[in-house]
Every structure is written in structure tokens, then in C-alpha cells.
Amino acid sequence: MSAWYSSNKRAMKTKDSLANLNTESAKQTLTVNTIRALGIDAIERAQSGHPGIVLGAAVIGHTIFHRFLKFNPVNPSWPDRDRFVLSAGHGSMLLYALLHLTGYDVSLDDLKAFRQFGSKTPGHPEYGLTPGVETTTGPLGQGFANAVGMAIAERYLGALFNAPGFPLVDHRTYVLAGDGDIMEGVCYEAAALAGHLGLGKLTVVYDANDVTIEGALSISSSTDVAGMFRALGWSVCHADGLDSASLINALNEATAQTERPTLVIAKTRIGFGSPSKEGKASSHGSPLGAEEAIKTKAALGYPSEGAFFVPETIKAQALLFKERGEKLERDWQDLFDRYQQAFPKKAGLFKELVEGRLPEDALKNIPTFYPEAGRLSTREASGRVLNALAKHLPTLIGGAADLAPSSMTYMEGMGDFQKENPSGRNIRFGVREHAMGGILNGLALHGGIFPFGGTFLVFSDYMRPAVRLAALMRLSVIYPFSHDSFHVGEDGPTHQPIEHIASLRLIPGLRVIRPADANETARAWSWALRHREGPVALILSRQKLPILKETLKDPQEGLERGGYALLDSEDDAPRIILVATGSEVHLAMLAHLALKEEGVASRVVSMPCLELFLAQPKDYQENVLPSTIKKRIVIEAGVTSGWPKVATDEGVCLTLDRFGVSGNAADIAKSFGFSLERVLQEARRLLNQTSR
């Protein structure tokens, strides 16, 4: 154990007696120990939680919140607040204690309800549930990537809106990350991009306690974290994470560094103060136990053994933070008022955007596609729509994980977002799908931005944990996923999505739209931008597809209801229904025509979004899929999954429950039974069966 640590430890434990409260440092120590004590008590009461980080990183949390963070606890959504991200989400009680003590609407009763059903202090921080919680964390590395997205948003919006004398957007992003975050690949990817972009207002404090769940960090890692982050383009400084003065120095250094993001490696002790658990993995994820809790408070010199005790002098601080916060926001509001007079149009746009509203004319440029123009892949249609939208939606920003030319996610003439060009709108994410997912979440969380990010559908798996969090947080993120099926052809099974459409549909709240042609694609973008209740995945074809005159006629409504009758026989009521998505709609239409030749009336239902359709009123569903017509063929180039419900017991699913194969797409389609012959064969079989 280093000398500084031993002496510091002594100091931390003896300084904080109430008698010494006349010194600033004694008050500080008492505040830190109050945070610790609240953590211990809440976790003890819940009989569940993670005391190790609360005890070990309390000084870090305190230093950030009390000495650096710009916030107004009375209005947690003040646009120009600094962002704080607890990437080590299991430290939720540290955050809740900080929020409580700095005047946020998190009461002592809320702390007492920690981890209880229905409380606003859940096991891991949840965005939208607790004031002051900027993002939902817990899955490691995600918060780090979110923070990179927030810092990008700040920089972009600053470039878009700020004017000389008007630093309208000027705030920092702070992260508290642990060993687990640093080990995650998503963190590396995000850090590499942050370094490349030179995000000088991003500061990550790394709570380096050298302990993980399985024991000493040294059993699984020998990484020189400082060396690594320097190699990624970061500024790195070291601090004693148990000493405020040391942290203040480091954070001042970080603030002074405007060219690079800064990693503060703050050495701490997990479970600090716990006589028998300090420095041990055993302090990580279980309550200390009643006896150890009391001993820990005693060891810390905390003035009460009783649960949830907060000294009056500490309580009083909340009011000061509220006053300070209101003043900060008032000053900013004054600035905004002056800005509004100088730049009324921009100010209006700013307000619209930070409130998450779509500017009025944002969608007016969406193109219509005509059959005469020939065949067009839906990825290309998506690219054209995106480019049209970009013109009237200045905070539509995004890109791809090094697949912009293939996923058609580049906005021409909008520049690249780079260190030297913060007003560029195309983000070059690099081959970093997972970080892209986390960063998109950060862009959405920051506010003011309409973020999108694309890759091949098959690689959506790489970013799945981030997509899940977007859905959990109901963030408005759009994913243009291209190359949507075995129709990719020659690239083979590693590049052919099979289970991906279905597995994305399983994520609660994610809307998965697979348009059948260019016009459905345009409508999907329109809907996705207006849908402010969660992420949307657009499932796009690589191969060219006809532009249908039927979708041209159909109003926006069909798409927005998830499924609709695209084509009916003119005279007779349909005897069979062909339900399809994306490129398979065209196969269904061919079958419709062939059946017509055979004198069989059929209906083609385009079902771009199964989840939306199933959420429609029963009568609408009945209208599209009359329960009297149970002879149904569902066609989708992917796994069967939930389709039997649509096909009913009497229908059939032409789907694909095996991996793909390398080869010409037409050969594969034939071999897998995605052919007119097969559809007709199944149709005839169903038509010949007597209905039950």
C-alpha cells in the first residue's frame, strides 16, 4: 500500500468530527461520509445493492457534483447543464445520495425505498424515472459510450448555434467509470472515437479500485490503462480518488485541456472504511450486514450509527445548490433572451429542437417515387430520403459503422463531423457498431439531435446491447439496417441475416419496419422521425426492387398501421391472403397475379411493421386479415418466430430457419423456396384443403 494512501486514509477517518465543521475540509469530509452512510443504510434496508463503489467512489462523486458540475436541481432538464453519467451503474446509491444532498427531487423517503417495487430509486439508474439521472446504466461500458454521444451533441449544437458573445451551448460531460467499463469493448470503441474527435469537454474519472467481482483486477487484466488511453488520443492524469484536493487538481487539469478528452485515473479502495470488507470483492455486490454497517460508520468517524441520519449542516447544502442552480439557469436564460433578440430564427429552432419537436417543414422534402423510374433498392431509397430530410432538419446527424456507401447513410454536402469541423453532420463511426449504438443513445439523451446510425442488418448483433437500452429508455434513434436477407448473395452466411429481423422485433418498444419499396421506405422515415417514443429499425434491401404503383396510391396510413391490404382482386372476395414484408411483397404480388390467372382471388397484405399492426384496434386488424379467411401464406426471408400467429393454424409460413449460403441470390432464393412456384404450390395446397 502506498504511503499517500495510508496517511490519507487516516486523515479521512479522523478529520470528520462535527467539532471541526468550521473548516471547509471537515464539512467536505462529513458530506462524503454522509453519502457513504446513506449508501450503507439504503442498501442495508433493501437487503440488496452495491456498497463497494459507494464507499470507494464517494469522494469522486462528491468532488464532481459539489465542485465542478453545473446543474440546476430544480430543473434537471435545463439544456445547458453539465451531464453526469454513472457508467458504473451499480453505484446507483452513490448517485441517488448525491442527488438527494444537492437538492434534486430525491427525498430521504425515496432513498429508503431503494430497489423497492415502484420506487424512483431502482437498482440501477433509470432515465426518465429519477430526476437528475441522465441515462440508464448497469450494462457496463454503455454509459461511457453515451457520454461520448452527449459530448458530440454538445459540440455539434455549439457549432450550430453559438455566436460570438453567445455561448448558448457550453457544457461539459462527466463520467464515473469503473474497471468493468474499461474492460468492455464498447468502451474502447467509444474512447477511440472520442480521442479521434478530440472531445475536450469530456472528462472520465476512472474509479480504479483494482478489484472486480472475481477478485483482484490483476487476475484478468495487465492493461496499462494510461498508456492505452494516451494511444487513443486522450489526455491522462492521475489522482488519489480518496482525496478531494487531488481530484480537484486533476479535474482542473481536465478542464484546462480543451483539445482532448481526459481520463482521470483515480485510485480508490472498494468498500473504503469497512473494517472487514475494504479492498475486497465481497464489498461489491452485497449489503455489508448490520454489524459491519455500524462498524464502518464508526471507522469513518460518522456521527451517528442510526440509519439515514443526515447532519443538519449537510441537509442545508441542498438549498444552496438549488439557489445556485436557479441562478445559473437564470443567467443562461438571460443569455438566451438576448440571443433570441439577436437571432430570432435560430432561437426558435433551438427551442423546438431541445424540446424534441420536429421543425414544421422538416418532412416537406420527402420524395415520392414513381414506378417509371425503374427498380430501386430500399437502401438507396432510404439514402435519397435521408438526403432530402437533411436539408430541413439541421440536427439530423449520424452515419454508419464504416458502411456509409453500402448502407447509403451519407448526407451529401453536409460535411463530416470532425475535430476541425464540428459543424459537419456525417459521423464517421469507424468499424465500431457497438460504440455507434451507445453514442446514438447519447446523442438522443442529450437532446436537440435526431440521430441515426446504420450498418448491415447482420451486424446489428454487434450493437444489440445498445439497441436494447435505446428501447428501454424510449429514445428516438433511427437505425437504417441494410442488406436485409439472403438476397445479399455472394457474401455468404456470415453476411446474410436470418434471425435478425425477428430477434429485433422481440425487443420491447423497438419498432422494426421492413418497407416493400421506395415509397414505403419514405413513409417509414417520416413515421420514424415523428415517433418520439422509442427507437426504430429500418430493414432495407441491398437488391433492387420495383417501385409499386400500389404503394404510390396508398396513403401514409397503411405504413403507420403496420400492415395493410396492398392489392385485392377487383371483383371477388379473396379466398386466400398473402402476407409479406420487404422484398417478399413482390413475390406475393407475382403470386397474386398468377392466382388470378387461375381464377383465384387473393389479397396481398404488406406488413412492414408487425408490432404496429398487432397494436391496432381489433376491427382494423379484422379488416386487413378477416378471421373468416384463414388460408394464409406469410412470406419473409427470415426465421418463422412470431408469424404462425398471423398465419393461423390453417395457414403456412414461407420462412427460413437455417443459415444462408454463399452464391448468386437467385440460386439461393430458388434453393430456399422463395420462388413463385413454391408460393403457388403452397397456395394450391391450402385452397384444396377443406376449412376447419
Place this chain on the structure above:
Amino acid sequence: MSAWYSSNKRAMKTKDSLANLNTESAKQTLTVNTIRALGIDAIERAQSGHPGIVLGAAVIGHTIFHRFLKFNPVNPSWPDRDRFVLSAGHGSMLLYALLHLTGYDVSLDDLKAFRQFGSKTPGHPEYGLTPGVETTTGPLGQGFANAVGMAIAERYLGALFNAPGFPLVDHRTYVLAGDGDIMEGVCYEAAALAGHLGLGKLTVVYDANDVTIEGALSISSSTDVAGMFRALGWSVCHADGLDSASLINALNEATAQTERPTLVIAKTRIGFGSPSKEGKASSHGSPLGAEEAIKTKAALGYPSEGAFFVPETIKAQALLFKERGEKLERDWQDLFDRYQQAFPKKAGLFKELVEGRLPEDALKNIPTFYPEAGRLSTREASGRVLNALAKHLPTLIGGAADLAPSSMTYMEGMGDFQKENPSGRNIRFGVREHAMGGILNGLALHGGIFPFGGTFLVFSDYMRPAVRLAALMRLSVIYPFSHDSFHVGEDGPTHQPIEHIASLRLIPGLRVIRPADANETARAWSWALRHREGPVALILSRQKLPILKETLKDPQEGLERGGYALLDSEDDAPRIILVATGSEVHLAMLAHLALKEEGVASRVVSMPCLELFLAQPKDYQENVLPSTIKKRIVIEAGVTSGWPKVATDEGVCLTLDRFGVSGNAADIAKSFGFSLERVLQEARRLLNQTSR
């Protein structure tokens, strides 16, 4: 452009005329250019493929295969061969050309069939399809992680089997990786672990061409890759990737370095030799075009413009490689024969293991659990079974992504696999789920190892791309995924899997088993170890569950058929069937008893593996789920997904299509309707409906 490059480029392009073939270096250049020409032609013929890497990295591939790699093309599965992994899988034609020229069973006709349906030269290398292909690659970063697994396997097996004078297991692992690999998080995670473990026999050649699909690497990355890898504990050296001599020096240096893995940063030019595409992203993923192909061959000084031309002198090399390979293996076989005499028992075990056979007594220690022992979580049962198995299966190795104590994946007394302890069997993967997945694949691919790796089920998303590849390659990897539902409780929605069981089921070939109690868990392990056709996910509860006397009675068969009647009313035929998995089986049993009280006969079906059940003969399925009984309740604490098919149109699914919540598990269960009342209510409703 650096001086070395310009001079070298000239040299490469003029040296190789047939007239100079008396020098070794001229022959070398001609071989390299033959590889390039074959790549150009095959891609041209397929009208699809990636010429950039074939042209740029041909010298690297040639140097590894012709100068360093120990292999026998006549027997690609010789256990002591060096492994070569093309992590940049889009360079498949580079690999196929190398295999063709070094005597593997990859003919010129095979090259002509590149990327064609049914050929053995698919778009990306596929394990099991092409002799000499050690792993399926394409999704970036995966091959890198596989190679780390292979190097771990080599080291572990060496420690297990080698004896003084008997270096039975003594081979190296080579990787060719590109910029895309290096940017992926999975690569970082795997590299960090490789550095920690000091895998001295692992050499990665990084084809540093500074170009990615979107353009110059510098638009998305400023990473100092050398600095980063040094920080991860690697040895790093630089080479001119277009110059054999430079590469040979670097690879010799790598070979001499036994304490650390080595990264050779080999500067190359993507599309080398192509007059108009060299150094450009346009050479990456599309054929050069007929005219450019001819111009490129001319620029390279290649002796023919004709397609698929291989000079006789180059053809002849294949025979030499075959002779050399057979000699290498013969020498090793001699060594093995002597080993067999000295250590007959170990030699027998070695043979069994490398052939993928389970040693005879491997399963004999699997425990049986008795209801009297009280309640036991299936994760804990899994841990006990694992520990019992470990005793008789010396190459059962694995661990967890820093969750060994929670997922119960630690083998007591078996030591940790560490640099200083290569015979340890517990791998400390660190908080690196994705690398764990890729490494497990590498362990399985290497052969001789029965690998397993666990984490919380919710974090299986982090490793999903690797799980998919395990399924695609049909690798025998076992995933003990614990904390399998909202029953996790307080940790909240970020830690409560909802869609995960279902989404894993969607991956073709992955078997997902959710045992109902300790005995089903034991049988699942037994089946998983014998199942040599693909990966198996074990879905394990955090919470304690009763040990059922019914599973105690049931033979192994029930589990292995995926679903079986666990409990029937003694006298009457069932009027309703309750189908459940995992912890929900106990709820179904409570309902069965309650219904019995009400005079209603019911059947409880435990369905630990839906996929296995659906693969059973129809009469077995009919036996378990008679089609006459359509009143069915399916209970699973996860999304509905494929269950309606089992429930039929007349049944109901008690599932969960929303995210979880933080709180006491019992409160959550009640709120989500996983309660006896709810099951009975649904049962009564169904029973009161007249059958259709």
C-alpha cells in the same frame, strides 16, 4: 509516400519476370503475383469479391504460408499444425489462392467457382467447408478472438500433455488482421486478455493499409495502434508488408518473443498494383473490372493476361509442400508413437480428445439431486454438476466474464489459467463477454477442449455475434447463462432478461435449454457435452427452486427430447395442458394441484428445449401434446415469440412482452401475472370456452 515504399514498389514490379526465376527472390515475387492474379481472376469471374486485400496483403500471406507456417496440406486436421486465421475474412480469395498453391485440396476449378452456389470457395471463409480454413470469418474482430482461443488451447494442452523430450503440442497461431478488426471492441478485449496471459506463440500481422470502406482510416481513427498494443502487454514490431525480407525479420522477431504475443504492424497498400485503384477504398469490395484487371497484371509484370494462369514452376511448389507436410506429420507421428510407449494412458486420452470424443468415464460423476436436500437454484445445480464433471474431463475448461461467483462457473481446485500457470483450468475472462464468446469458439476450433463460458443471460447480447458464429460452425461450446428472468428482482430491467431466451432460440442450430430444477440441469449438462453438433445455452435461475421428485423419476430421455409430460392426473385424461420452462414449471405444478382440487385433470409438460421438442417425430409430439387437447397454457417469463404455435389458436401464453422493473421478485411476479391466481383464472376461462 515513404521512400521505402516507392523503391520497394518499383522492385516488386520489375523483379518478377520469368527470366529471373533462377533467383529465389524472383520465384518469390512470381508466387506472390500468382496469388494476386488468381485473386483478380476469381473475383472478376464471380463479379463479386474483395480484390484490395488480395493485392495488398499477398506478400504477408505468402510469407506466413511459405516461410513460417507448419502444416500438412494432405491432412489439414493434423493436431500439431500451426493455425492460420484470416480475421479479415473478406480476403477469402487470398486464403484460397494460398491453399491452392500450397497443396491443399482446393483446385483451380474450385477457385473458378469462387462465390458460386454450392462451391467450396464461398464469399467468406467457412470452417468445415474448405480444407485449411480454420474458422469462419467475415464479421470483423471474431477471427482475432478465435486465434486467442486457439493459442490458449495450445498452451493448456501443452501443459497437460507435454513431457521433457516430448513436445507433443507445440505450434503457433498466426493471424492476418485488418484495420476493421483492430477497431472492433471484441478485438480489443481479446488482445487485452492475450496480453495478460502472455500468449507468446500468438502472432498477429496487421495489414495496415490505412484505408477502410468509407475512405482513409484517418477519417475515423487516430489510434496509435502500436502504443495501444504495448499497453495491452504485447510485443510490437513494424514491417514493410510489401517486402518479404522485412516481414521475415518481423516474424522471426515474433517467434523469438516467447513471453508476449506479437503484433507485426505491416504497412501495405490496398489494391497494390492496380493502376487506378491502388490505395483507394474503391479497390476494397468490388471487382477491378476486366480492363483494370489486365492493366494490374501488366503493372505487376505478371507473365500472362489470361485468366487463372499459374506458371509451371509455381504449380510445382504444391508438391513440395505436400512432401514437406507429410514429412512434418510423420516426424510428429514418430514422436507420438514414442510418447505412447512412454505414457500410454495420456496418449490414449490425447487421441480421444483431439478426435472430439468424450472420455468414457467423463459423465459418471454427474450428481443426482433429491427433493429432501431443499431448494436449489439451477445456477447452483449447474455449478455442482460442472465441478463433478471437471474431475473426469481434464479439458473441460472455461470460466465467466467476471461473474464466476454469480454464474457458478468456477471449478474448485482446478487452478486459474494464467501466464505462470498454464495448467490452470479456470479462465478469468474479465468483463469481456464478447471476447469470451470468440475465445470459446477458438478453443473449440482448436480441438481437444470442451469449452464453456458463462455470464448473466441478459449480457448474452454482448457476445451474440460470437454465439451466432459458434452455431454457424456447429461448435461444441456450452454457455451457462444465469439470472434468467425478472426473478432477478432488485437489479432491475437492465439486468432482467425478457427477450433473450427467445432471441437465442432464433439462432439456427443453437440449442437453448432451460431446466426446471437441479436434475434437469444435470441432464442438460450431460446432453450438452455429448451433443457434438453445435453450441448449447443453459438458461439458469438465480432464485432457488424446489427439486422435483418428478424429475428424479424421469429418465434422461425427457430432457433430451426437449419436452415431456412431467405430471399427469392419476385417473382422468387431462382436460388442459400446462406447458412451462424453468422456474415456471413450478408454477404450472401448483396450478395442476389446485385444478385437481377443483376436479380438473391437467397435464404439466416441462419443455426445457423447445427446438429439440419440435424436432421430435410427430408421434412423440402428439403423445406429449395430444392435438385433441387444445386448451393449453404456456408459461414462460419472457417474450411470447414462438409459443403461440405450441399454445395453438385455442390456448393462451402467459409470457412477458415488456421490460422488467426493479423490485422484490415476488412483487414483480404478482404485478406481471406470474401467479397461481392468474394461471387458474386463465385455465378456468379456457375450460369454460366451448372447443371449436
